[in-house]
Amino acid sequence: MTDQNSTTTSDPPSSVLLPNLPDHVALQCIARVPCSHHPSLSLVSQSWRSTLKSPTSTPPERSSAAPNTCSTSTSGSVPPSIGSKIYVIGGAVNENPSNGIWVFDCRFNKWEMGPNMRVGREFAAAGVVNGKIYVMGGCLVDNWARSMNWAEIFDPVSGSWAAVPSPIEVRDKWMHASAVICGKMYALADRGGVVYDAVAGEWGEVSTGMDMGWRGRAAVVDGVLYCYDYLGKIRGYDVEEDEWKELKGVEKGLPKFLCGATMVNMGGKLCVVWEGKKSGKEVEIMCAEIEVQKEQCRGLSGSVVWSAMILVVPIRSSIVHCAAVGL
Amino acid sequence: MASAPENEKNASAPEKKTLTLKSMINNEEFVVDEHVALQSVTIKNMVDSDCAGDVIPVPTISGEILALVIEYCKNHANPSASEDDLKKADAGIVAKDIYTLIDLVLAANFLDIKGLLEVTSQKIADSIKDLPHQDVREIFGVENDYTPEEEAAVRAEHDWAFEGFP
Numbered sequence: 001m002t003d004q005n006s007t008t009t010s011d012p013p014s015s016v017l018l019p020n021l022p023d024h025v026a027l028q029c030i031a032r033v034p035c036s037h038h039p040s041l042s043l044v045s046q047s048w049r050s051t052l053k054s055p056t057s058t059p060p061e062r063s064s065a066a067p068n069t070c071s072t073s074t075s076g077s078v079p080p081s082i083g084s085k086i087y088v089i090g091g092a093v094n095e096n097p098s099n100g101i102w103v104f105d106c107r108f109n110k111w112e113m114g115p116n117m118r119v120g121r122e123f124a125a126a127g128v129v130n131g132k133i134y135v136m137g138g139c140l141v142d143n144w145a146r147s148m149n150w151a152e153i154f155d156p157v158s159g160s161w162a163a164v165p166s167p168i169e170v171r172d173k174w175m176h177a178s179a180v181i182c183g184k185m186y187a188l189a190d191r192g193g194v195v196y197d198a199v200a201g202e203w204g205e206v207s208t209g210m211d212m213g214w215r216g217r218a219a220v221v222d223g224v225l226y227c228y229d230y231l232g233k234i235r236g237y238d239v240e241e242d243e244w245k246e247l248k249g250v251e252k253g254l255p256k257f258l259c260g261a262t263m264v265n266m267g268g269k270l271c272v273v274w275e276g277k278k279s280g281k282e283v284e285i286m287c288a289e290i291e292v293q294k295e296q297c298r299g300l301s302g303s304v305v306w307s308a309m310i311l312v313v314p315i316r317s318s319i320v321h322c323a324a325v326g327l
Numbered sequence: 328m329a330s331a332p333e334n335e336k337n338a339s340a341p342e343k344k345t346l347t348l349k350s351m352i353n354n355e356e357f358v359v360d361e362h363v364a365l366q367s368v369t370i371k372n373m374v375d376s377d378c379a380g381d382v383i384p385v386p387t388i389s390g391e392i393l394a395l396v397i398e399y400c401k402n403h404a405n406p407s408a409s410e411d412d413l414k415k416a417d418a419g420i421v422a423k424d425i426y427t428l429i430d431l432v433l434a435a436n437f438l439d440i441k442g443l444l445e446v447t448s449q450k451i452a453d454s455i456k457d458l459p460h461q462d463v464r465e466i467f468g469v470e471n472d473y474t475p476e477e478e479a480a481v482r483a484e485h486d487w488a489f490e491g492f493p
Contacts, residue, residue: 017469017471019467019468019469020429020466020467020468021432021433021467022436025433025436025444025448027430028445028448029432029448029451029452030452030455031452032449032451033452033455033456034443037455037456037457040460041455041463042481043460043473043478043482044460044463044464044471045464045469045470045471045472045473046472046473046477047472048469049481137355138428169482288384
């Protein structure tokens with residue numbers, strides 16, 4: 001941003017952010033203010049507002065390890081991510097479905113509470129389409145409010161939730177998995193699943209083919225849904241062909257059984273994160289980055305770019321979710 | 328992190344060298360062990376390039392602030408200090424009013440002491456976050472460049488945040 005190396009001057013360039021501090025020092029300070037305080041501080045001046053909104057306001061530190069201190073402990077929550085933030089939505093708090101959301105900003109390693117949803121949810125489906133978070137299910141539809149708000153949309157910019165109208169027949173309770181493919185959000189329920197076209201506002205059913213092969217935590221790369229089939233293979237599903245195909249070419253680079261395998265699209269590559277060697281009091285968390293390609297007629301091929309241990313965690317830990325963030 | 332001061336200590340062994348830092352604001356002088364002072368990248372560069380004489384003049388930093396900086400460096404040069412001790416000591420150093428913190432962060436920036444810059448910026452951030460925006464403007468001399476209409480619009484944009492949201 002500014003010339004940070006010129007420390008010899010006795011007359012630092014005046015900052016528009018904090019006039020008595022050089023810009024990069026002012027940024028150091030402002031970047032450390034928790035995001036829940038950003039709205040009120042964006043009233044200080046226009047440059048403050050654009051700094052607080054800007055994803056490029058450089059972080060004082062990068063988070064390299066997974067966050068470990070959420071102020072509440074939730075199970076059955078879902079974590080979509082937008083930019084540098086991971087949204088942990090709902091989940092059970094003391095066995096009650098919560099309507100709260102927690103936002104983890106990876107730039108500053110900080111948890112913040114977000115605005116509450118209209119209904120409490122656990123084991124809901126969530127996905128991001130066009131910068132907005134769609135959440136559906138995970139709640140009983142036993143009253144009017146819960147029926148109307150079975151699906152909700154969150155706008156992170158305005159910080160507000162709104163109901164998404166849904167037909168009564170799609171309102172399943174528990175959602176096991178979800179993914180966004182080409183602007184459509186897919187959510188798997190006990191039997192079958194729903195697909196919501198966020199652009200057209202239309203609801204539909206998930207095809208049986210997709211439902212049958214979808215195992216747990218999946219990731220979408222280049223329009224193909226990938227998941228681990230628990231038999232030793234990664235499979236990919238192409239919506240247009242309605243068929244699961246084995247991802248070939250990765251057998252040598254990956255162990256056969258990927259315990260607790262989670263996948264995520266990281267910058268166009270398929271990243272697989274799994275629980276590796278357990279020793280004494282610790283578990284190794286492994287990660288592999290795979291370049292995947294759709295090949296005409298022959299199916300899906302991949303090559304392992306790298307594979308390594310990325311973290312060591314205490315033995316009782318397990319991978320719940322995996323999200324890619326931009327820093 | 329913990330090994331850095333030790334390395335520097337070994338490098339300056341066997342004789343214990345000292346440096347004199349002099350505040351050019353009030354001419355106060357501080358005699359400091361070299362390995363303590365070398366935590367400042369600025370001073371290290373001066374020493375490395377043989378630009379440092381017997382007394383190193385430190386412009387724009389008052390004796391009061393320089394004393395805080397040296398206290399920080401001494402703490403962090405002590406190889407037997409635990410992380411916990413250092414945290415407590417750091418908290419003590421930055422437990423100051425906002426105006427002192429601004430001077431301290433400028434000193435940390437000028438002397439290029441990363442750790443001190445971080446703890447001081449964090450403390451400033453902690454102080455800023457609970458201040459009304461009008462006070463932030465006043466303390467830091469930020470000019471309010473919003474028209475009343477714009478200010479209302481920004482406020483409306485974040486309405487939810489002003490409705491008693493934590």
